[in-house]
Amino acid sequence: MSAKPIQIRAKHTKGVTTVRALIKHQMSNSKSSPINKNKGSNPHFIQEVTCSLGDNIILSALWGSDIAKDPFLAFTFKGGNKGETIRLSWVDNMGKRDSIETIVA
Amino acid sequence: MRTDLKRRLFLKYLLAKGTITTAICTGLITPHSALAAWPKKAFEATTIPTALNALLGSDKTRTRRYATEVKTRPHMNNSGTQVTVTITTTIPEVDSITLLATSNQTPLVACFNFGGRTIDSLATRIKMEGKGEVIVILKSGDRLFSEQTEVDFSGCGCG
Numbered sequence: 001m002s003a004k005p006i007q008i009r010a011k012h013t014k015g016v017t018t019v020r021a022l023i024k025h026q027m028s029n030s031k032s033s034p035i036n037k038n039k040g041s042n043p044h045f046i047q048e049v050t051c052s053l054g055d056n057i058i059l060s061a062l063w064g065s066d067i068a069k070d071p072f073l074a075f076t077f078k079g080g081n082k083g084e085t086i087r088l089s090w091v092d093n094m095g096k097r098d099s100i101e102t103i104v105a
Numbered sequence: 106m107r108t109d110l111k112r113r114l115f116l117k118y119l120l121a122k123g124t125i126t127t128a129i130c131t132g133l134i135t136p137h138s139a140l141a142a143w144p145k146k147a148f149e150a151t152t153i154p155t156a157l158n159a160l161l162g163s164d165k166t167r168t169r170r171y172a173t174e175v176k177t178r179p180h181m182n183n184s185g186t187q188v189t190v191t192i193t194t195t196i197p198e199v200d201s202i203t204l205l206a207t208s209n210q211t212p213l214v215a216c217f218n219f220g221g222r223t224i225d226s227l228a229t230r231i232k233m234e235g236k237g238e239v240i241v242i243l244k245s246g247d248r249l250f251s252e253q254t255e256v257d258f259s260g261c262g263c264g
Contacts (some may be wrong), residue, residue, distance in 0.1 A: 066231055067232070068216040068232050072189075
């Protein structure tokens with residue numbers, strides 16, 4: 001796994017833009033969960049992910065702790081142009097946040 | 106959703122309803138204010154109808170054949186900690202896509218809201234506590250469309 005906290009790629013082909021992102025985050029469940037690999041720790045997971053194209057929000061996701069570790073997110077939408085800026089940001093349940101920008105290729 | 110399952114879940118929901126006083130309708134919350142209002146009740150709900158009512162304000166779903174395709178692919182390690190879910194749809198004007206896993210203690214996994222763009226496909230990886238179904242609810246206007254697919258880990262990995 002790369003050391004980069006967020007990896008993002010956006011590509012435009014034939015009127016459709018594809019965004020693919022990989023976020024480095026432990027996404028741990030609550031202690032009681034049978035799939036909690038990191039027992040003893042408190043739940044720590046991304047709650048909100050926002051992706052915008054220029055100034056417009058195109059996706060705002062609400063996540064629970066059942067999104068897999070090191071979350072992967074990919075989506076395609078109609079529109080978008082080469083050279084536009086895609087910005088992705090996240091906030092977790094402990095208030096930690098990060099964001100990244102990329103240019104649509 | 107199957108009728109018998111629905112009835113059982115509905116009865117459970119009736120029991121749970123007393124404790125849930127307000128339903129948070131995230132559809133009304135703009136992306137800017139959504140941050141302050143992460144729908145805790147919906148994510149902590151232990152039944153699917155409770156989660157859906159808290160999140161979307163309704164649990165009445167319908168299906169539209171051939172419009173939505175859900176593909177799941179568990180990771181090789183046979184444990185359900187990395188299950189790829191890919192959703193492709195031809196339903197126009199999808200406002201949100203909600204992911205639920207029947208095997209999990211809290212079935213609601215995630216909700217993706219879209220800001221007016223036509224979304225063709227969405228993919229992510231989720232955790233599942235065991236063999237079960239992944240339910241995908243697409244919201245378009247006032248209507249909820251559901252699609253589901255079963256995930257079985259037994260065929261993969263060397264476990």
